[in-house]
Amino acid sequence: MSDKPEDAAPKKKGGKMKLLIMVLALVVLVGGGVGAGVYASSAGLIGGGHAAAADHGPKLVPKSEQKRPAAGGEGEGGHGGGESSGSGGAHVPSGGDGDKYASNYFTMDPQFTSNLQDSVHVIQVGIAVSTPYDDTVIENLKTNDIAVRSAVLMTLGDTPEEQVFTSAGKQQLQGRLVKAINATLQQKEGFGGVSNVYFTNFVVQ
Known part of the structure; x- marks a missing residue:
């Protein structure tokens, strides 16, 4: 027991x-x-x-899907709207396959006027940008227009006088403008996407 x-x-x-x-x-x-x-x-x-989530971000646009202006139209890809013109491919940051993608153009209006660094000269430039991505990048440019314009003006103001009188100097300025615009878009939207800057007008006074 x-x-x-x-x-x-x-x-x-x-x-x-x-x-x-x-x-x-x-x-x-x-x-x-x-x-x-x-x-x-x-x-x-x-x-x-x-x-x-990535579906909502910018997408590269293959040339086969490139939207072209209607015949007889103004041909300005400069106001967004998905229009792309020209046959040159944009540089794609991730590789050298830029020619596979369409170029989506956007003209920044109005033009920019700025003093040059340590100079009595004033520069007036018209600027257009291109992107191999869809309209998301252009919409980001429009949304952040004030911040982007400020970055462009500061870049122009930091430009030495001798740089604006040669082709090589202007190309360097283009590269600096691309970096300034992309840095602003990256800060504001988390994505840059601009591949090139083009001068539609360039006057030094």
């Missing part, structure tokens, strides 16, 4: 341990499954994830 209570105690302890181990195993399995699901979703493997 005295042995029965002693035998029952270890059985109870063993049962509790088994139950605890089963509960812990279940928690680990459920937690692992949830974690795997979250990872797969965020990686775009299920439910869209980042892939769905």
